Amino acid sequence: MLDLALTGFVFALLALGLRRPFVWVLAYLYIDILTPQRISWGLLASLPISLIAFLLAFGGWLMLDAKNDTRFTLRQGLIALLLVYCGMTTLAADYPDSAVEKWAWVWKALFFAIFLPLTLRTRLRIEAATLLIVLTVGAIVICGGIKTLAGGGGYGTLRLFVADNAGIYEGSTLSTIAIAVVPLIWWLARFGTIFTPNRLVTLFALGLTFACLLIPIGTQTRTGLLCIALLGVLALRSAKRRFLYAGLASVAVLVAIPFLPESYTKRMNTIENHQSDQSASTRVAVWMWTLDYVKDHPFGGGFDAYLGNRLRVPTSKAEGSHNNVSIKTEYHEEVGRAYHSAYFEMLGEQGYPGFLLWAWIHALGIWQMERLRRRWKGRTDAQRAWIAPLANALQLSQMVYFVGALFIGIAFQPVMFMLIGLQCGLWSYARRIDQPLHRAPRGQGGQPVLRVKTA
Numbered sequence: 001m002l003d004l005a006l007t008g009f010v011f012a013l014l015a016l017g018l019r020r021p022f023v024w025v026l027a028y029l030y031i032d033i034l035t036p037q038r039i040s041w042g043l044l045a046s047l048p049i050s051l052i053a054f055l056l057a058f059g060g061w062l063m064l065d066a067k068n069d070t071r072f073t074l075r076q077g078l079i080a081l082l083l084v085y086c087g088m089t090t091l092a093a094d095y096p097d098s099a100v101e102k103w104a105w106v107w108k109a110l111f112f113a114i115f116l117p118l119t120l121r122t123r124l125r126i127e128a129a130t131l132l133i134v135l136t137v138g139a140i141v142i143c144g145g146i147k148t149l150a151g152g153g154g155y156g157t158l159r160l161f162v163a164d165n166a167g168i169y170e171g172s173t174l175s176t177i178a179i180a181v182v183p184l185i186w187w188l189a190r191f192g193t194i195f196t197p198n199r200l201v202t203l204f205a206l207g208l209t210f211a212c213l214l215i216p217i218g219t220q221t222r223t224g225l226l227c228i229a230l231l232g233v234l235a236l237r238s239a240k241r242r243f244l245y246a247g248l249a250s251v252a253v254l255v256a257i258p259f260l261p262e263s264y265t266k267r268m269n270t271i272e273n274h275q276s277d278q279s280a281s282t283r284v285a286v287w288m289w290t291l292d293y294v295k296d297h298p299f300g301g302g303f304d305a306y307l308g309n310r311l312r313v314p315t316s317k318a319e320g321s322h323n324n325v326s327i328k329t330e331y332h333e334e335v336g337r338a339y340h341s342a343y344f345e346m347l348g349e350q351g352y353p354g355f356l357l358w359a360w361i362h363a364l365g366i367w368q369m370e371r372l373r374r375r376w377k378g379r380t381d382a383q384r385a386w387i388a389p390l391a392n393a394l395q396l397s398q399m400v401y402f403v404g405a406l407f408i409g410i411a412f413q414p415v416m417f418m419l420i421g422l423q424c425g426l427w428s429y430a431r432r433i434d435q436p437l438h439r440a441p442r443g444q445g446g447q448p449v450l451r452v453k454t455a
Contacts, residue, residue, distance in 0.1 A: 021060030093302025102303035120425030145211030148218030175224030176404025183393035300351030342405035369395035
């Protein structure tokens with residue numbers, strides 16, 4: 001039944017695109033995030049469904065969609081430069097076969113981030129893309145939340161729609177993305193027009209947020225805990241009653257602690273002392289190796305250059321009790337260990353030029369969303385009141401990603417580049433509708449009357 005439902009839904013989306021080509025863009029978002037071809041064991045598994053949706057989305061826009069409101073932004077240009085640069089480092093990679101395998105999906109993530117903003121010409125399209133991303137991530141998150149409540153969690157053992165622990169289904173990656181979409185959930189609950197705000201929408205938003213918070217517990221990832229803490233602090237900026245919010249959040253944490261699994265609390269304790277945890281110690285060793293590597297290879301070693309590392313990792317363990325405690329140090333040999341950090345991933349694979357391009361793309365996003373938030377803050381009319389909150393939500397999502405990316409190699413994570421595409425689309429849309437404001441006819445109270453397409 002699951003296979004039939006997935007197959008039917010995917011083909012229904014593709015069929016709807018015959019009438020509205022933008023639906024093909026939404027179909028690609030759904031397929032690239034959920035990867036139904038990996039869940040299915042029938043027809044979808046035998047078809048290159050992701051490539052089909054990609055070609056339909058781009059071809060539909062190229063041949064059938066209007067281009068009159070399309071703008072190409074600076075960030076899209078920077079992503080294009082990063083795409084070209086990554087292609088060049090792939091040709092000269094230290095490990096060509098492995099590099100080509102990663103390039104096969106990285107170029108699509110980068111290209112789609114360039115392409116997506118060109119299709120987001122209206123508020124309805126921006127909202128539809130945001131909704132598709134949130135609900136698709138939500139499908140995975142709800143599955144994980146249910147299994148966590150049923151006691152099926154554990155580090156590296158929380159099984160979702162697919163059996164392997166890769167891509168968005170990897171525990172730390174899913175924890176980061178789950179927390180990153182929480183601000184977007186509440187933007188949709190407050191300003192959505194596809195599902196207009198009401199009691200049921202609010203209840204669903206509460207339930208989905210709860211499921212998102214359960215994912216770091218179910219996966220037992222330290223990264224998820226840090227992402228939750230950061231989002232909680234950042235949310236204070238837009239909270240109307242900050243002391244009440246802080247008090248309720250503190251009470252919620254205190255109430256939740258007794259219900260947390262013992263294995264989860266033990267793993268979280270290693271945040272303070274990474275030397276006692278081999279995994280954390282190995283990450284630090286890999287980061288030091290990367291810094292040494294990039295000194296001799298300033299342009300990077302191409303995708304998966306980490307395969308060349310050879311590490312001797314020390315771990316410390318306390319033995320004894322009370323006043324008779326001794327520290328025992330053991331050494332472990334590690335070969336070809338991954339970066340476990342997007343920052344060092346970019347530095348090792350793409351060198352200084354690639355890292356600076358990547359950092360520029362993300363820093364510019366924070367700056368642009370802050371400009372939009374301040375420029376459109378306080379607008380009360382329905383056509384403009386949603387812009388500042390969406391800019392704020394996208395900014396919060398990106399900052400959560402910054403923290404998660406410190407400890408996971410997700411420099412090219414497709415969902416995050418989709419959010420960058422949303423940022424570029426919102427930036428372009430807001431600047432376009434902002435220009436006629438001073439020339440628009442005046443309505444009651446001297447406010448400009450703005451006419452904006454909504455479909």
